[in-house]
Amino acid sequence: MEDHQSCGGKAQFSRAHVEKIPAQEGHIVQKPNVLITGAAGFIGSHLCERLLSEGWTVMGVDNFDDFYDPKIKRQNIADCLKNKNFRLIEADVRDEAAMDKVCSSGVEAVIHLAAKAGVRPSIAQPLLYADVNVSGTVTLLEAARKSRIDKFVFGSSSSVYGNNRKLPFAEDDNVDFPVSPYAATKKAGELICHTYYHLYGIRATCLRFFTVYGPRQRPDLAIHKFARLIERGRPIPVYGDGTMMRDFTYIDDIIDGTVAAIEQLITWHRGSAEQTAAFQIYNLGESRPLTVNELVAELEKALGKKAVKTHVPPQPGDVERTYADITKAARELGYNPTTPIQTGLARFVTWLRSTPDIM
Numbered sequence: 001m002e003d004h005q006s007c008g009g010k011a012q013f014s015r016a017h018v019e020k021i022p023a024q025e026g027h028i029v030q031k032p033n034v035l036i037t038g039a040a041g042f043i044g045s046h047l048c049e050r051l052l053s054e055g056w057t058v059m060g061v062d063n064f065d066d067f068y069d070p071k072i073k074r075q076n077i078a079d080c081l082k083n084k085n086f087r088l089i090e091a092d093v094r095d096e097a098a099m100d101k102v103c104s105s106g107v108e109a110v111i112h113l114a115a116k117a118g119v120r121p122s123i124a125q126p127l128l129y130a131d132v133n134v135s136g137t138v139t140l141l142e143a144a145r146k147s148r149i150d151k152f153v154f155g156s157s158s159s160v161y162g163n164n165r166k167l168p169f170a171e172d173d174n175v176d177f178p179v180s181p182y183a184a185t186k187k188a189g190e191l192i193c194h195t196y197y198h199l200y201g202i203r204a205t206c207l208r209f210f211t212v213y214g215p216r217q218r219p220d221l222a223i224h225k226f227a228r229l230i231e232r233g234r235p236i237p238v239y240g241d242g243t244m245m246r247d248f249t250y251i252d253d254i255i256d257g258t259v260a261a262i263e264q265l266i267t268w269h270r271g272s273a274e275q276t277a278a279f280q281i282y283n284l285g286e287s288r289p290l291t292v293n294e295l296v297a298e299l300e301k302a303l304g305k306k307a308v309k310t311h312v313p314p315q316p317g318d319v320e321r322t323y324a325d326i327t328k329a330a331r332e333l334g335y336n337p338t339t340p341i342q343t344g345l346a347r348f349v350t351w352l353r354s355t356p357d358i359m
């Protein structure tokens, strides 16, 4: 386990350490210390930045695995490392001793985003996916339990809905039929969160993210992969006839929903929020799905270039469509995604063109 102290000075992680933030109606007055796993990843690094900018104190855990180039992850987290309220621990979430140590250093809530992501690679490496995503989650929950941390946010996925026919997908739909090892590990993560809530009173919120995109998006995901190929004038692989549908969701909207979920857990704890049940699942999606063909047309406009499509057979493990019903998140978290695909893609392209080493 490597501890990267933030260069701004020694961050304190005692329970007594709280940032004093001026009180505003409906806002948390004292911003607690939180632990974010997967901190250097796409979603994790955006979440760290947002919380730090709002005065939270953040401990990040990441093992910089090689699912994609770890150099990209080091770039993702570089700005956070300049903040005195940030501390990075280089460790694996499956490492029991390391997780015990980070959880016992005064964090009030855990936001668990570290995972092996991606549907197709999970078919090639099911044991590794089960190990990181399931054993890693149990290890972290155990560490949280031992340190009496009672707030836990779990990064789940729309993939748990499998090929459900009913649209849009709602949180109380049956999710017993995942179609990839990745999806099954995410469902397992939700189940184990419920178990720890039931046994030990750890309040858990599972957030089902729907295809997240924006600056720093993982290079394996369609928008990033397609954009790079179109920029270079190379053909893009379109699986099936391009009618597969995805609910593409802009990163800032996902972060808004995630922060609202963390705040809900914390205010719940302090008794000032409406008393909702302490185990929750929320969809965080855009709720405006596009077919892959529609996405490519939007990308062509954003890039100002025509795509050359190569149709290839649909991939095992891919679901046919995703479409989030966000009624519950809107009602209970005030979640309100506001970034249309045109705006989100324009921002993504600006970012892509400003990072030539990723191109």
Ligand SMILES: NC(=O)c1ccc[n+]([C@@H]2O[C@H](COP(=O)([O-])OP(=O)(O)OC[C@H]3O[C@@H](n4cnc5c(N)ncnc54)[C@H](O)[C@@H]3O)[C@@H](O)[C@H]2O)c1
Residues within 6 Å of the ligand: 037, 038, 039, 040, 041, 042, 043, 044, 061, 062, 063, 064, 065, 067, 073, 091, 092, 093, 094, 112, 113, 114, 115, 116, 117, 118, 132, 136, 155, 156, 157, 158, 208, 209, 210, 211, 212, 213, 218
């Ligand atoms: N991006 C999406 O569209 C999407 C959709 C649904 C769910 N999710 C979930 O959201 C979370 C974040 O996804 P992302 O897109 O930011 O992925 P990402 O790969 O960019 O981030 C995951 C981070 O976890 C780290 N990590 C992996 N294994 C680890 C381990 N054993 N110990 C410590 N750190 C480890 C990686 O190094 C990486 O930095 C994941 O749990 C993913 O399954 C993402």
